[in-house]
Amino acid sequence: MKKYLAGLMLVSLITLISKWISLTTFAQHLHLSALVLAILLGFIVGNLGYQRIERQAAAGVNFAKGMILRAGIMLYGFNLTLQDIQLVGLNAIATDAIMLVSTFIITCIIGMYWLKLDKQLVYLTATGCSICGAAAILGAQSVVKADSHKVSVAIALIVIFGSIAMFLYPALYQLSCGLSDNQFGIYIGSSIHEVAQVYSAGNMLSSGLADVAVISKMVRVIMLAPFLIFLSFYLQCDQQASRPFMMPWFAILFIVIALINSTGWIAPEIVVWLSQISAILLMMAMAAMGVTTQLSTLKNAGLAPLLLGFLIFIWLVIGGFFVNYAMQWLFG
Template sequence: MNTLSASSLAFQPWQWLRRTTPGLALSTAVALTAISLAQLPWFTQHGLGALTLAIVLGLLLGNTVYPRWAHATTPGVALSKQQLLRTGIVLYGLRLTFQDIGQVGWAGVALDALVLASTFGLACFLGLRVFGLDKRTTWLIGAGSSICGAAAVLATAPVAKGRAQDVAVAIATVVVFGTVGTFLYPALYEWNATHGWLPMDAQQYGLYVGATVHEVAQVVAAGAAVSTEATNTAVIAKMVRVMMLAPFLLLLSAALARSLRQEGAAAGGAGGISIPWFALGFVAVAGIHSLGILPDAVVRVGVELDNLLLAIAMAALGLTTYWKAVRAAGIKPLLLAAILFAWLLGAGGLLTYWLG
């Protein structure tokens, strides 16, 4: 009896590998295809990065041929959108250094913080009280709009206990309005230069783009449409905004724990705080990167690995999201995201002018 138990334990890793390999291979294949497509000029010019393309390809497969393979691939797909996602968020810290704060100054940090807090606060008010959406959808749309698009949605999902369809809806809004922004922001800059509405140079425009546009790829596209100086400032401002992801997740986790404690007290139970350890790992990796002790080659490989892991997670998310579930969410999430986009566009511009 004991011998059989020991044998079964010895074979568990191989059994786990056999169960997860098909789904992991499928998610990886979709991710690699998306990464390759993202390097094509048309996708680059329109700010459509690998993460966006990965979920689109995943959705296409998930709603056509994937259901036939679901039984064999589910364990690996689940691994991709859970454990690999958290690892990807931790490695995201390799893109940042604390020295980035000095590049934009305290005015840039204050701008990013005000944009994040006001946008997420507005999302909570409108989503919960005006549109009557559930907390998961509201928080995910708010996080995607206020911080860094799809990466923020993916990072917030484990904390908010978001379902696949909630995450897909939130990412869809990021894709739609972020893509609109890549065309609208440069056009507004040119109109403003022609009519002189607000005094804004290329550097201030970059600060504006970095503080308000959803995705990093979209920030690059919107900045590059004006100048190299605008692009550089936009990317730095965006990276400072991304840094705020970790404290945001910790605060959100604490707020959720408080809500659960209140509900538990009413029901005679209790709720405890669930610390998003991957957020702390994200800060730790960014801190190590800030010290300058990592060779450039290691950082480059780490960033490439991170791109792959996040793309795999997005592909897995798309594979397990069905159009019926997304359509069931209705028009309200789109309206919420549209209002948040208008807020970022208008209030973000005024804040940039005021602080810049």
């Protein structure tokens, strides 16, 4: 345990500062979540002085990127209940499923076969755009085993284009584009990257629309666990059994925890406490990712990932609109 102490103290300090910054008026005005701030601050620390203490801190930092990350994803299930799905109905479930599958496939095709990007980077970006941004990317990283700089690039794309979407969607709403308020909430939840971005976009319109948008988004989050199981199996097949199939047990436990949370057996105050622990663990993992990401590796990534993020952003806005319009017609 002693060998982990220095690294865990470092990522804990970054987490604490990131949380404090996220509560400031400045950060809230820019809609910067503690997760995003953790990787940004970790990146700054990693490129300014981490090399001096890397030998002492490496074990703890890597532990945060591994076990702590998986524990955070697992406990994230306390943010969800099956009752959330019932509130938005089959319309939102079908819309979210279509958007998840289509976005993942389109991202992989454009990223791998047209832009010729690194497969791991494409998988991370596709997962983040398809499901729930940074948290999904962290979950996929545990399956894909990607380097930290690829995680940082994927998260940067989520931050950039998710932030643009956060202000674009309220403007689209003013155009009276043919979607009901309820369906527009589902549109926001099914096509904007991060939960915080979804809430912000919906709240600019009305609290009721924001509620629908967030619940629709949480339906996508629930799809994270089965998606990670599929991704793990697919990667094993794609590599022609060169690696054994590794069941992502943290994803299974994520589902189990969400099911337990749906029963109401656990007191609400304990659920809140466990959800907060999940958030802290994920921030620690993000800080560790940032610390181990070097600026030179981001420069080497070039403009191609940015182009991928932009093209998928266009699909989410335009393709997402037509999918939601079709679902509104189908479900009335």
